Amino acid sequence: MGTQGATVAELVQARWADHRPGLWFEDEVYSHHQVTAAAAARAALLADLLPRGAEAHVAVLLDNTPEFPRWLSAAALAGAAVAGINPTRRGAELARDILHTEARILITERAHLPLLDGLELPGVRVLVTDTDAYAELLKPYEGAKPGEHTVGEGGPRSRILLYFTSGSTGAPKAAICTQGRLAAAGQSLVRFHGVRLDDVHYICMPMFHGNAVIADWAPALAAGAGVALRRRFSASAFLSDVRKYRATYFTYVGRAVQYLLATEPGDDDRDNPLRVGFGTEAGAVDARRFAERFGVKLVEGYGSSEGGASIQRTADTPPGAIGRATPGDDLAVVDPASRAECPPARFGPGGRLLNGDEAIGELVNRGRNPFEGYWRNPEADAARVRDGWYWTGDLFYRDAAGFLYFAGRTDDRLRVDSxxxxxxxxxxxxxxxxxxxxxxxxxxxxxxxxxxxxxxxxxxxxxxxxxxxxxxxxxxxxxxxxxxxxxxxxxxxxxxxxxxxxxxxxxxxxxxxxxxxxxxxxxxxxxxxxxxxxxxxxxxxxxxxxxxxxxxxxxx
Known part of the structure; x- marks a missing residue:
């Protein structure tokens, strides 16, 4: 099932001889080979454009267009990293994000050019994908092959992603993800969801965010499955897209599921090829409503964006719980002040949590630490890893059988009448x-x-x-x-x-x-x-x- 590889570059190279359809966008269709060839050309272009001594980083300010996965694959082949830039940021904040990554090349499109008006981006070359100039720039590199042109060492420890994680305070932090971690994550999800060669992953969540890349694009790449892109999430277009592309898998975050449930119901809602939706924050009530209406099971997962902790759902996971710790992780729910482990949750009639005041604490990983740090932010690193423990910043409680229940962010704790x-x-x-x-x-x-x-x-x-x-x-x-x-x-x-x-x-x-x-x-x-x-x-x-x-x- 799928392709085994220690790096994303190996997974990309495995698709070189694959001439099956592999990428859909609007009315465009590209084979896996065409995507890989396009990535090899961009890797060669990057090798020529990147100034000597510069960090091998490419900032990408794009909607979900074919250029985004092409540049992800190109970065993998070149031993470089993609920094996804959030197009909802503005002015000085947007400039800060771009400059913080130390990227010397910014990939964008004409629709986003107004965002750059007036910004000071010294040393950053801007390439606009939907222009004749961009097409002409790529022409000399169209015959490039995977692995011919590199700018970094590559390998499992080579950076592949810098993706910004938002918090309630301070500037967004750019979390580092290496080729080894991203390849392993994709292969793990292939096994967990049983992803097949003939599956099509529908990517409607923004690709500048870790969810779309780690949980949707990476397992498709690892399995040799296809990818269908939606420029931006649209609840009203969701079903028609799924049917058009014969999509079998999608990911979601936040309120996307609620928006889908808010669309006008149809008698044929269950007439769709979807097999599974994978994400977080849908909630048990909406997950049940979604399954009843669309006939699709939503699998709630948990994995901290930075890779420091993950929870695995099993068949015996009770309603409302996320699952148990992934094997090898030593997860605990602790009181941040005393560092003592919180007692198990006790439930009353209707599943009411009786001892939330003592059972709810912060989820920490006391075992091996896959956290790879934030780019140029030692203060944030130190706040995330303290005394050898990885602190997720998320509230959980654990039942007597060891199942973990999400209770919100640490910022979402309320103290009412003590x-x-x-x-x-x-x-x-x-x-x-x-x-x-x-x-x-x-x-x-x-x-x-x-x-x-x-x-x-x-x-x-x-x-x-x-x-x-x-x-x-x-x-x-x-x-x-x-x-x-x-x-x-x-x-x-x-x-x-x-x-x-x-x-x-x-x-x-x-x-x-x-x-x-x-x-x-x-x-x-x-x-x-x-x-x-x-x-x-x-x-x-x-x-x-x-x-x-x-x-x-x-x-x-």
């Missing part, structure tokens, strides 16, 4: 409300101490309007919803604000809090009923914050 709560757990409960297409839960400061729970709800297309009484009845029927989990504030939106990778834009939601233009409902005092949050309510509440000296906490 009790620690995890946003992800509350979200999974609120997601059961039929009128919601997406849910986000986060903390807002309490006027006196600790936090209060706030939720943003995006209504589904069939919901006429928000009914506070219906929502209150729904909450009362959730046996696993503890009283401190009930949101104090509800923000109602037509569409959930998301980042470029379709993850909820929690930073923006937390900063805005209840001071927003969208309708907000709240439970005032000890009341269990929701009512509209008025300008008078806001003025009175801000006065309470000022009295307690906590107004400066709002908007952080």
């Amino acid at each position: 009790e620690n709560l995890a946003a992800a757990m509350i979200e999974n409960i609120l997601a059961r409300w039929p009128a919601a297409s997406a849910v986000a839960v986060y903390a807002v400061p309490d006027p006196v101490a600790g936090d209060q729970v706030m939720a943003t709800l995006a209504l589904s297309a069939g919901a006429a309007s928000f009914s506070p009484s219906d929502f209150a009845r729904f909450l009362a029927g959730q046996s696993d919803l503890g009283p401190k989990m009930i949101p104090t504030y509800l923000r109602i939106v037509d569409r959930m604000p998301v980042t470029a990778t379709n993850k909820v834009h929690r930073v923006a939601l937390r900063r805005t809090g209840f001071r927003c233009a969208d309708p907000v409902w709240w439970r005032a005092g000890a009341s269990s009923a929701y009512r509209r949050f008025s300008p008078e309510d806001l003025a009175g509440l801000l006065g309470r914050y000022r009295e307690q000296g906590r107004e400066d906490l709002l908007g952080r």
Whole structure:
């Protein structure tokens, strides 16, 4: 099954003699051989263009077009690395990302040229893929063969990716991924999902992000499967694309699944060739709805973007759990302050977590450490690996059988009335409300101490309007919803604000809090009923914050 290789370059070279269709984009079709030949030409071009002594890095500012996988393969063949650039970044932040990678060549397209207007990018040569000049530049290299032109040493320890990971604070960090790790990840997913030669992987998540490359492109390459590209994710075009390309596999992150579920249902939704969807943050409720509607199983996985820890799902994984530690990893859920391992979770009726305050902690890897570091960021390296342990920055709890349950990011922990709560757990409960297409839960400061729970709800297309009484009845029927989990504030939106990778834009939601233009409902005092949050309510509440000296906490 697939091709064994210690490096991505070996996996690319294995497709040289493969003349089957291997890449689809809109109405274009390319064979595996054509993709490999195009990669060899770009590797040769890179060898000529890269200044002597420069880092072997190429910045790529592209949508999901054929040029993106061509340059990934070219970098592998040349012993270079691709730095994916997020096109939603702007101005000085965008320039900072490009310059931070130390790339001397930037690959982009005409659609993104306006983003570069006015930016100072000293020493960076810009190549625009959809131009005659680019085609002319490549012509002399069209006869190149894989392995003829290199700029780096290559090998398993050679860098292949610099991909930015976002956090709640500070500039994005560029995580390093080597050829050995990417090849191993692809081959592992081939085995796990049973990827076959005749499979087609639909890549609709942005390729500047690790999910699309590591979890979608790499296993397709390792198996010799085909790849179908969507320039940008489109919920309305998803099914038609899947049918057009006969796609069998796709990946997702963040709220993509909710957007797909929010499309108009059709009688033929289950008439599709998909076999599996693999990703994270769909939630158990939406995964069930997706399987019922489309007949496709969603497999929730977990692997830290930097490669420091992973969790493997097995057939006996209970509902709500991600799985157990991958063999060889010594994963533990610990209290960050004491470094003591948290006790196992205890569950009550309806699966309610009874001891979340003591059972929820940060997931760490105390064993072998596959983390390869961040580019030129020793402070971030030191924060990620402390005393020989890899700290994921993610909250989990573990049951008595060793199964691990995701509870959110460490930034998503809430402390309500001296009790620690995890946003992800509350979200999974609120997601059961039929009128919601997406849910986000986060903390807002309490006027006196600790936090209060706030939720943003995006209504589904069939919901006429928000009914506070219906929502209150729904909450009362959730046996696993503890009283401190009930949101104090509800923000109602037509569409959930998301980042470029379709993850909820929690930073923006937390900063805005209840001071927003969208309708907000709240439970005032000890009341269990929701009512509209008025300008008078806001003025009175801000006065309470000022009295307690906590107004400066709002908007952080």
